[in-house]
Amino acid sequence: MSNETTFYGVKEIARRANVSIATVDRVIHNRSGVSEKTKKKINDIIKELDYQPNILASRLASRKIISLAVLIPKVSEETDFWESPLKGISRAETEIKKYGVQAIPFFFDLNDRNSFNAKADLILEGNFHGVLLAPSFVEEAKQFTEACYSRKIPFTFIDSDLPDQHNLCYIGPHLYQSGYVGAKLLTYRLKERHKVLVINISRATDNYNYVQIEEGFRSYFKDHKLPGDIIRVDIQDTDNLSVSRELTKVLNDHEGIQAIFVTNSRVFAVAKFLEKSKRDDISLIGYDFLKENINYLENGLIDFLICHKPEEQGYRGLMSLYETLVLGTRIEKVQFMPIDIITKENQAFYMN
Amino acid sequence: MSNETTFYGVKEIARRANVSIATVDRVIHNRSGVSEKTKKKINDIIKELDYQPNILASRLASRKIISLAVLIPKVSEETDFWESPLKGISRAETEIKKYGVQAIPFFFDLNDRNSFNAKADLILEGNFHGVLLAPSFVEEAKQFTEACYSRKIPFTFIDSDLPDQHNLCYIGPHLYQSGYVGAKLLTYRLKERHKVLVINISRATDNYNYVQIEEGFRSYFKDHKLPGDIIRVDIQDTDNLSVSRELTKVLNDHEGIQAIFVTNSRVFAVAKFLEKSKRDDISLIGYDFLKENINYLENGLIDFLICHKPEEQGYRGLMSLYETLVLGTRIEKVQFMPIDIITKENQAFYMN
DNA sequence: CTGAAAGCGCTTACAG
DNA sequence: CTGAAAGCGCTTACAG
Structure with a gap:
């Protein structure tokens, strides 16, 4: 900090190159109409002086939007x-x-x-x-x-x-790693054999994000040799009723699910379902700092949210x-x- | 976004007030030597126009450091x-x-x-x-x-x-809340009666920070009515040997400690001790993104670090x-x- | 108490 | 291909 540095400007460059500042300006902005020779001369001086344009002056003078x-x-x-x-x-x-x-x-x-x-x-x-x-x-x-x-x-x-x-x-x-973190949090307190559910709630069928997150999520289990099952379900209709129906079904089909990971911000829909069906035995993790999600975080239905600023x-x-x-x-x-x-x-x- | 706004400057103010821009400048910067009358006139115009000084121009013109x-x-x-x-x-x-x-x-x-x-x-x-x-x-x-x-x-x-x-x-x-978060993480997987250790490693005797963090930490246990013991120890000599000696003592005196919370960045010293004495049964949480701490996070001796940017x-x-x-x-x-x-x-x- | 003028480091027509 | 000059919106001596 605080080392004194002299800043040189176009004027000094022009002086050293024996040209006008207009020509210097042309070179700085790569505008045409300058001979190769003077162009080189000016560029050399710019390098030598480590010229840093003064943005304040530049924006002030230019009326371009x-x-x-x-x-x-x-x-x-x-x-x-x-x-x-x-x-x-x-x-x-x-x-x-x-x-x-x-x-x-x-x-x-x-x-x-x-x-x-x-x-x-x-x-x-x-x-x-x-x-x-x-x-x-x-x-x-x-x-x-x-x-x-x-x-x-x-x-x-x-x-x-x-x-x-x-x-x-x-x-x-980094979506892969984000899923990896999700798995870590989800399993942090699962001691025995796990049974977890991964849910993607999204209308778009080619959701590239989802794929990468799930990949990271699964890798965590592999890397740590965690025994158990990962069940997955896609929910395409994002309204509450459909979500509720799908979840009822999957929780019926698979008993003993301990934790749910939702791959996007729609985690509140799952929280709402868990609340209604009084399943406070299931840990829930999902994405994003939405008001609805925060509410469920507050009342304990969501354990963790992951967010990427x-x-x-x-x-x-x-x-x-x-x-x-x-x-x-x-x-x-x-x-x-x-x-x-x-x-x-x-x-x-x-x-x- | 993108609403067109006209910005007025000192020139326009001067024109409307029928004075020179130098006088306008004096008023803007509250410099002396302007009659109350013109001062008021100018200030009124400034308000009316919602004048916003152009910092670029201001800094450019001023050579003050x-x-x-x-x-x-x-x-x-x-x-x-x-x-x-x-x-x-x-x-x-x-x-x-x-x-x-x-x-x-x-x-x-x-x-x-x-x-x-x-x-x-x-x-x-x-x-x-x-x-x-x-x-x-x-x-x-x-x-x-x-x-x-x-x-x-x-x-x-x-x-x-x-x-x-x-x-x-x-x-x-917010130090209190930070200790509160520490407690949450520390107890997240402690299911039964807990026995945790809080350590402050610091030479300074009047560490105000520490007090607030511990307060938040303890409040979490109270708020959630968590049963068990919180043991605390102050370590004033911050070298490895002293830390090691103190820790040996406290772990001997109190059997069955499941988790340790260190109230500052010196958590690596505790991690080092746990590593040497092969106590990988103890969860460890502390503060700050230091290289040494990250190493212990990497190899699993530290579970979580809390950090405040x-x-x-x-x-x-x-x-x-x-x-x-x-x-x-x-x-x-x-x-x-x-x-x-x-x-x-x-x-x-x-x-x- | 007030103003005219030069200048900050650039850009932009305009002229040659 | 190049330069002289005006101007961006301010600040700063200087003069009165």
Whole structure:
């Protein structure tokens, strides 16, 4: 800290290169119309001086507005999970608005892949400088981001990753490991032979996230040679009645289930069922810091929630575009969020 | 997001008030030499326009350097805990250096309260614009911050709080609740009557933190009417030999101890002892994301670590001063850090 | 008590 | 291919 450093600016570069600052500016921004020779000379000086542009001055002088598109699921009745990323995005926008950056949201319906395509097309027409998206529909997202890539529009993924795309970065959970942590918590107090139930409640049939979480979950049992059974069930209709019906069935078919792991934020639906059917003998673990989930955590029906800082994901996602586009910072391509463990006792201090 | 707002500046204010921008500037910064009449006129316009100063322009034009003092424990051989806050502070400084802010560190010795006074005096002589400190020695810190207050130097606490001081804010854990969480984790798999040991390893005799943590810890047992015994021991000599001797003694005196809770980062010393004496029947929980602790977490000797984002504390602590002094932002007086639960399985993704 | 002018480090037309 | 000049929204001496 506190070591004195002299910062050199365009003026000094211009002086040393014997050119005007306008020419220096052209080189810095890779604009055309500069001879190779002077270009090289200036670049050498820039390197020598370790020139760091003054962003304050840069943004102040430039009246350009940078528009970023945000493509995420809309908050539905089923789950208000996406409120959090949106909040983070808004926070980021507020912070960088005065520097001439704006973010335009486009919401798609998680139950309708066409809505994703429709919004994606709007974005492509819109001439944005960057895109932040949740690639919830794998194939559709691939198509869209390829279009972005060919137009040289940088884009960032949050919530889940699509490997080997030309994304600027991924900001979200390591899903496999998250499932692994879930298994650890679930079995922490199961001493004997276990009998556990894994539930995926989701309308989407190609949920990539779910697969990775379950893989991690099962690996924990394998790695620790835990004897017993893992039963799994898919529930496609997400309304309370359907969930209730399915659960009744599976708990009838399999007696002695000690614990349930829900692979997403719909864990409250299971908690509701357990509450009604008075099954307080079953441990329950699931995902995400939703109000409904917290309620069930509070009254003891949910033992643990796992959460991956959704708000932070949104905030960082937008900032990653800002940093690239405006500040020219190089950023980490993969930024895993922590796998946060939330209990009744620490929930009040959780930071999304 | 994305609502168009027109920002008005000093020029517009000056135009409307029929004065020069220099006069507007004087009013904005509460500088003397403006008649009450014009002052009022200008202030009214400022309110009417909801004027937001452009910090970029402000910092760019001003060549003033803002100096912040940082008063925290030095990294000792006993524990490298304070590395993390320092890291956060450095990160913050790097970010705001180009805006003319610098941070000067002053390190005191946690085993020597006089070193705190000595450094505090240096800071008071140094003419700083703000102070970030860990008030580890309660009385000494009070004296120092009162001196700051009378000199109108804003100061922020991290790591632990001193209630009812004129601090700008407190950024750190809710210690009581943190002990409460510790108890929950410790007892999560203790089914019958419990017998647990609480250990405080610390040279300082008036450790305020410890008291609050233990209070929370004990409350959990009371609130849940858990039957059994809580044994406690203070270990003042922090070297391995002393710790080993004390532990041998207490484990002899009290048979059947199932779990140990260490109230600070020295939990590795206990883990080392348990490892040597092959007591893998005892659950162990303690504090902080130190390399040594992580090792014992990895090999299973420590079950859980609790952590309060020390790096974030440092980062936010410095930023809180910057935001107040430079940006004029109003900030939260008490900012509790989350009570993070770290296990072998999620430690790789932990964010300090 | 007040204002005109220079300057912070950049960007942006415009002219050549 | 290059440069002179104005301007971004502020602050800072300096002059009156």
